[in-house]
Amino acid sequence: MxxxxxxxxxxxxxxxxxxxxxxxxxxxGVFLALVVLTVITVEAAKYDTGALDVIVSMxxxxxxxxxxxFIFMHLWYDKPLNKLAFFFSIVFAAFFLCMILLDSHAxxxxxxxxxxxKTPEFLVKEPEAAAPAAAPAAAxxxxxxxDTKAAPAEKPADExxxxxSEKPETDKKTTPETIDKTDSK
Amino acid sequence: MNTAxxxxxxxxxxxHDHEHHDPRLAHHFDSHQQQFDTGKLGIWxxxxxxxxxxxxxxxxxxxxxxxxxxxxLYASQxxxxxxxxxxxxxxxxxSLTMAWGVRCAQLGQSRGLLxxxxxxxxxxxxxxxxxxxxxxxxxxxHLLPGRAYQSPEHHDAAAHATAADGETAxxxxxxxxxxxxxxxxHGDESLFEKTKHTLSYMTTVLWGVIVLSGIAFGLLFKxxxxxxxxxxxxxVLVSAIGMQLGAFSSIGYHQLGHAEKPTDEExxxxxxxxxxxxxxxxxxxxxxxARTFFSVYFCMTGVHAIHIIGGMIAISWLIVRTVHGAxxxxxxxxxxxxxxxxxxxxxxxxxxxxxxxxIN
Numbered sequence: 001m002x003x004x005x006x007x008x009x010x011x012x013x014x015x016x017x018x019x020x021x022x023x024x025x026x027x028x029g030v031f032l033a034l035v036v037l038t039v040i041t042v043e044a045a046k047y048d049t050g051a052l053d054v055i056v057s058m059x060x061x062x063x064x065x066x067x068x069x070f071i072f073m074h075l076w077y078d079k080p081l082n083k084l085a086f087f088f089s090i091v092f093a094a095f096f097l098c099m100i101l102l103d104s105h106a107x108x109x110x111x112x113x114x115x116x117x118k119t120p121e122f123l124v125k126e127p128e129a130a131a132p133a134a135a136p137a138a139a140x141x142x143x144x145x146x147d148t149k150a151a152p153a154e155k156p157a158d159e160x161x162x163x164x165s166e167k168p169e170t171d172k173k174t175t176p177e178t179i180d181k182t183d184s185k
Numbered sequence: 186m187n188t189a190x191x192x193x194x195x196x197x198x199x200x201h202d203h204e205h206h207d208p209r210l211a212h213h214f215d216s217h218q219q220q221f222d223t224g225k226l227g228i229w230x231x232x233x234x235x236x237x238x239x240x241x242x243x244x245x246x247x248x249x250x251x252x253x254x255x256x257x258l259y260a261s262q263x264x265x266x267x268x269x270x271x272x273x274x275x276x277x278x279x280s281l282t283m284a285w286g287v288r289c290a291q292l293g294q295s296r297g298l299l300x301x302x303x304x305x306x307x308x309x310x311x312x313x314x315x316x317x318x319x320x321x322x323x324x325x326x327h328l329l330p331g332r333a334y335q336s337p338e339h340h341d342a343a344a345h346a347t348a349a350d351g352e353t354a355x356x357x358x359x360x361x362x363x364x365x366x367x368x369x370x371h372g373d374e375s376l377f378e379k380t381k382h383t384l385s386y387m388t389t390v391l392w393g394v395i396v397l398s399g400i401a402f403g404l405l406f407k408x409x410x411x412x413x414x415x416x417x418x419x420x421v422l423v424s425a426i427g428m429q430l431g432a433f434s435s436i437g438y439h440q441l442g443h444a445e446k447p448t449d450e451e452x453x454x455x456x457x458x459x460x461x462x463x464x465x466x467x468x469x470x471x472x473x474x475a476r477t478f479f480s481v482y483f484c485m486t487g488v489h490a491i492h493i494i495g496g497m498i499a500i501s502w503l504i505v506r507t508v509h510g511a512x513x514x515x516x517x518x519x520x521x522x523x524x525x526x527x528x529x530x531x532x533x534x535x536x537x538x539x540x541x542x543x544i545n
Contacts (some may be wrong), residue, residue, distance in 0.1 A: 040545065
C-alpha cells in the first residue's frame with residue numbers, strides 16, 4: 001500500500017522538470033531593447049566625447065550584456081549557485097584586467113627613455129617622409145643623442161623617485177633647442 | 186544520508202523491474218529535475234571558463250589600447266561600422282530565436298522549436314557570411330596581422346621617400362616592394378572586384394552543397410530511415426545559403442555605398458586615407474604598429490567566429506535530435522545548455538563590437 005504511493009510520487013517526480021518559462025512578450029521586448037541600445041551606442045560613438053567615449057560604450061554594452069544574461073540566459077530566475085559561479089567569473093575577469101592595466105604602465109618611463117635613446121626606424125621614417133629637406137632631420141637626429149647623454153647622468157640621481165617628473169622636462173628641453181637649430185640653419 | 190542511499194537503490198531496482206526505464210534519464214540521476222540542474226551547473230561552469238578564456242584576449246586589447254590609443258583611432262577607421270552594427274543585430278536576433286526555442290522546448294512545442302533552431306542557424310550563417318566579406322576585403326587591402334600587413338598608404342609614403350631619400354636602404358626597399366605590389370591593384374574598384382571574385386568561390390560551394398543535399402533528400406524519399414542524413418544535409422544547406430546571403434548583402438551594401446556617395450569614409454581607402462593620414466602624420470607611428478591592431482582584430486573576431494562555428498555545429502545536432510523527437514517538457518536540457526552557450530557567444534560580440542568598431 002505504502003509502496004504504491006511511493007512509486008506514484010516517484011513517477012511524478014522524475015517526469016517533471018520545474019523551470020521558469022519566460023513569456024514571449026518579455027523575450028521580444030528584450031530583443032527590441034537590445035536593438036535600440038545598439039543604435040544608441042552607434043550614434044553615441046559619432047559624438048566626440050574624448051575619454052568618456054569608452055566609458056559610455058562600455059556602460060551601454062554592460063546594460064545589453066546584463067539584459068542577455070538575466071533574461072535570455074534565465075540567470076535572474078536561476079539557482080543561487082549558478083548566479084554565484086557566473087558572478088565570480090566576472091569578478092575575477094575584472095580583477096585580472098585591473099591587475100594587467102595597473103602593471104602595463106609601470107615601464108612607461110623606461111620605454112620612453114629607450115625610444116629617446118635610439119629612435120626606432122618607424123619613428124624616423126615618419127618625420128623624414130614629411131620633411132622635404134634632409135638637413136633639419138639630421139639636426140633632430142643629432143639632438144636626441146646629445147640629450148640621451150644627459151639623461152643617463154640624471155637617472156642615477158633620482159633613482160628612488162618615480163621618473164615621471166624628469167621625462168616631460170627633457171621633452172620641453174628638446175623642442176626649443178631643435179627649433180633653435182632649425183632657425184639657425 | 187543512509188536512508189537516502191537505500192531509497193535510491195530501491196527506486197533503481199524498482200524501475201528495472203518495471204522494464205520501462207526512461208531512456209532520457211541517465212542511470213545515475215534520480216529525477217529529470219536533478220539531471221537538468223546538474224547539467225545546468227555544468228554548463229555554467231563551462232561558461233565561466235569561457236569568460237576567463239576571453240578575458241585574456243580582452244586583457245591583450247586593454248593593455249595595447251591603453252599604451253597606444255592612437256593606433257586604435259587610426260586603424261578602426263578601416264572597419265565598417267554599418268556592417269558591424271548589422272552583424273550585431275543579426276546576432277541579437279539569433280539570440281532571441283534561441284531563447285524562444287528554449288521556451289518552445291520547455292512547453293513541448295517541437296515544431297516551434299525546430300523553426301526557432303533553423304532560424305538561429307541561418308542567422309549564425311549570415312553573421313559568418315558578413316564576416317567573411319569583411320575578412321576578404323581586409324585581405325585584399327593587405328590589412329592583415331603581423332608580417333602580412335601592408336600600410337594602406339605605404340605607396341604614398343614610398344613616393345615621398347624616394348623623393349626625400351633619407352632613409353635606410355632596407356626600409357626604402359621594403360616600401361618600394363610594397364608600392365610595386367600595391368600599384369597594380371590599387372584602385373578601390375579593382376580591389377572590390379577582387380573581393381567579389383574571391384567570394385564567388387562561396388557560390389561554387391553553395392552549388393555543391395545544393396547538389397549534395399539534393400542527393401540526401403532523394404535518399405530520404407527512397408528510404409525514410411535516412412532522416413538523420415537528410416537533416417544534416419538540410420542544416421548544411423541552411424548554413425551555406427545563410428553565408429551566401431550575408432556575403433552578398435554586404436557586397437550589395439558596398440555597391441550601394443559606391444553608387445550613392447563616392448567618398449564614403451569607412452570604405453574607400455583611396456580617397457580618405459591620405460587626408461586622414463595627413464592629419465595624423467605628426468603623432469602616429471602607424472605603419473609599424475597598426476598591424477598589431479589587425480592582430481588584435483583578427484585574433485578576437487577569429488576566436489569568436491570559431492565559437493560561432495562550434496555553436497552552429499551544436500545547433501545542427503539539436504535540430505537532428507528535434508527531428509527525431511528527443512525533447513519533451515521534462516527533457517530539454519540540451520536545448521537550454523546550447524542556448525546558454527549561444528547567448529554567451531552573443532555576449533562576447535556585444536563587447537567586441539564597440540571595442541573594435543566604435544573607436545572615436
